[in-house]
Amino acid sequence: MTSTPTGATVKxxxxxxxxxxxxxxxxxxxxxxxxxxxxxxxxMLVGNTIQSRYQxxxxxxxxxxxxxxxxxxxxxxxxxxxxxxxxxxxxFAVHLFAGMVIVHFFTETFNGGTQSLIQxxxxxxxLPVPLEMFPVSRMLVAAWHTIPMLAILLFVCxxxxxxxxxxxVAAALLGFTLTALLGLALGLVFSVANVxxxxxxxxAQTLTQFVTFSVPMMYPxxxxxxxxxxxxxxxxLFNPLAEAVLLIQRGFWTGxxxxxxxxxxxxxxxxxxxxxxxxxxxxLVCVVLAQRLFSRLESRVPERL
Amino acid sequence: xxxxxxxxxxxxxxxxxxxxxxxxxxxxxxxxxxTHDVFNAVDDVSFTVxxxxxxxxxxxxxxxxxxxxxxxxxxxxxxxxxVLTRGRIAGLIATGAGFDPxxxxxxxxxxxxxxxxxxxxxxxxxxxxxxxFADLGKFLDTEVAYYSSGMKARLGFAVAINVDADIFIADxxxxxxxxxxxxxxxxxxxxxxxxxxxxxxxxxxxxxxxNLCSRVLVLDHGKLAFDGDVDEGIAFLEYNDDDDERGxxxxxxxxxxxx
Numbered sequence: 001m002t003s004t005p006t007g008a009t010v011k012x013x014x015x016x017x018x019x020x021x022x023x024x025x026x027x028x029x030x031x032x033x034x035x036x037x038x039x040x041x042x043x044m045l046v047g048n049t050i051q052s053r054y055q056x057x058x059x060x061x062x063x064x065x066x067x068x069x070x071x072x073x074x075x076x077x078x079x080x081x082x083x084x085x086x087x088x089x090x091x092f093a094v095h096l097f098a099g100m101v102i103v104h105f106f107t108e109t110f111n112g113g114t115q116s117l118i119q120x121x122x123x124x125x126x127l128p129v130p131l132e133m134f135p136v137s138r139m140l141v142a143a144w145h146t147i148p149m150l151a152i153l154l155f156v157c158x159x160x161x162x163x164x165x166x167x168x169v170a171a172a173l174l175g176f177t178l179t180a181l182l183g184l185a186l187g188l189v190f191s192v193a194n195v196x197x198x199x200x201x202x203x204a205q206t207l208t209q210f211v212t213f214s215v216p217m218m219y220p221x222x223x224x225x226x227x228x229x230x231x232x233x234x235x236x237l238f239n240p241l242a243e244a245v246l247l248i249q250r251g252f253w254t255g256x257x258x259x260x261x262x263x264x265x266x267x268x269x270x271x272x273x274x275x276x277x278x279x280x281x282x283x284l285v286c287v288v289l290a291q292r293l294f295s296r297l298e299s300r301v302p303e304r305l
Numbered sequence: 306x307x308x309x310x311x312x313x314x315x316x317x318x319x320x321x322x323x324x325x326x327x328x329x330x331x332x333x334x335x336x337x338x339x340t341h342d343v344f345n346a347v348d349d350v351s352f353t354v355x356x357x358x359x360x361x362x363x364x365x366x367x368x369x370x371x372x373x374x375x376x377x378x379x380x381x382x383x384x385x386x387x388v389l390t391r392g393r394i395a396g397l398i399a400t401g402a403g404f405d406p407x408x409x410x411x412x413x414x415x416x417x418x419x420x421x422x423x424x425x426x427x428x429x430x431x432x433x434x435x436x437x438f439a440d441l442g443k444f445l446d447t448e449v450a451y452y453s454s455g456m457k458a459r460l461g462f463a464v465a466i467n468v469d470a471d472i473f474i475a476d477x478x479x480x481x482x483x484x485x486x487x488x489x490x491x492x493x494x495x496x497x498x499x500x501x502x503x504x505x506x507x508x509x510x511x512x513x514x515x516n517l518c519s520r521v522l523v524l525d526h527g528k529l530a531f532d533g534d535v536d537e538g539i540a541f542l543e544y545n546d547d548d549d550e551r552g553x554x555x556x557x558x559x560x561x562x563x564x
Binding site for chain 2: 013014016019020022023024025026027028038040041044045048051052055056120122123124125126127128129299302303
């Protein structure tokens with residue numbers, strides 16, 4: 001093997017004429033567009049991250065269903081059976097779990113994105129890769145991990161007599177889109193900021209702790225209105241994640257209750273869709289701005305890692 | 306002739322921070338000490354490389370070779386001036402960077418090829434050749450975490466050297482592996498040069514530069530100190546060595562200490 005020639009199949013990639021036709025450009029292209037262009041690599045990064053999560057386990061991907069299923073059972077037992085929280089609210093466990101799906105998706109996108117550049121240090125400092133690739137891949141990984149949770153949520157909802165309606169599905173989709181865009185925008189900004197000051201990683205962790213309590217998941221939205229009254233309740237709704245969670249509640253939880261229209265009237269604020277659409281647009285603008293900031297800072301990332 | 310690499314007044318400066326925490330910075334400021342320093346790793350360098358040329362980049366440790374290589378490969382961007390290239394760049398830079406130890410050699414092969422810019426179809430077409438070159442045998446489907454360092458290096462090399470490129474970049478510091486494998490790499494590089502691919506080769510070893518290259522660039526403290534004939538370039542560098550740092554220059558030969 002060692003003494004045979006190497007195959008002598010060295011080929012020039014381009015003929016001289018082809019080369020002349022190629023542009024003289026900076027060696028590495030960047031930006032979200034480049035991430036889309038190199039989607040084969042993106043798919044591979046996402047696939048490998050997913051694959052390596054359950055590496056070495058016997059159950060493999062079953063874990064991704066087992067963990068959220070157990071979590072749901074726990075909630076059900078704790079809130080429905082033990083505390084009996086269901087007094088004012090029907091199917092509180094679904095309310096909680098539906099919120100958790102979104103919060104989980106957001107936290108993983110945000111925190112994963114924040115750490116993504118630092119975690120891929122060995123690659124970034126040596127080979128030219130569009131850096132946006134890493135926060136984006138973390139968002140896709142987070143989305144993939146949301147699927148099992150969503151499957152369990154759907155399963156429980158169907159058991160409770162939930163029938164999908166067009167408006168509900170639209171609400172859920174809007175909620176996920178809003179969360180994805182917001183998570184990506186924050187992931188982009190924090191990933192690059194974290195390279196310059198590791199404090200941003202800690203800030204991200206702290207912020208995600210707030211998220212859990214600032215959305216109508218462990219408590220109904222009505223509680224905010226009852227306790228704090230009008231100005232506060234309106235401010236509360238400025239939180240895009242609270243909006244996303246409310247959209248998910250509209251998508252799944254209200255449909256499982258005995259009188260969906262009644263539940264919606266009591267527990268969901270007015271103008272749910274208008275607010276959701278506006279916030280999604282704003283989140284989209286945030287992604288564009290985040291990308292701008294990212295590309296301004298990224299040229300100094302390789303040497304600061 | 307087509308210009309393949311065009312570097313114009315490229316400058317790359319690095320900031321050295323002496324302190325990082327707020328407390329340290331405040332204390333240093335109060336005592337009138339410097340909190341950071343800026344130096345130019347690559348300082349106002351200009352040159353062009355034509356198609357089919359084979360460039361040897363030489364210089365002492367810390368002269369900015371690696372930084373210049375990173376500017377050309379696109380890992381870093383110049384703070385001032387411009388670096389432009391034509392076509393796909395590949396080569397023996399950071400072979401094996403981005404390996405995921407939890408994945409098998411086969412998965413890593415595909416991942417690494419994708420990082421280097423190959424499509425799936427291209428990787429499949431080259432697959433047998435890469436596997437042959439890496440010579441891993443039955444370990445191909447073992448997780449890379451269990452590979453010996455030599456095996457890991459061979460796999461990285463095999464992928465990198467099989468990427469069809471318009472500009473081939475090589476950092477000699479990475480030439481690890483046993484003797485037969487080194488010879489195989491050497492032969493492969495000769496073939497690449499012979500095929501007319503533009504080569505950009507960083508080395509401390511005069512022998513291999515003489516063998517592979519048609520032109521030499523010498524960097525000194527980030528500035529381009531010499532650009533021209535191979536033998537003259539080597540003489541230029543050795544003249545500097547004789548002057549003050551002969552031992553250092555020679556000791557680096559083939560050690561791969563250049564990071």
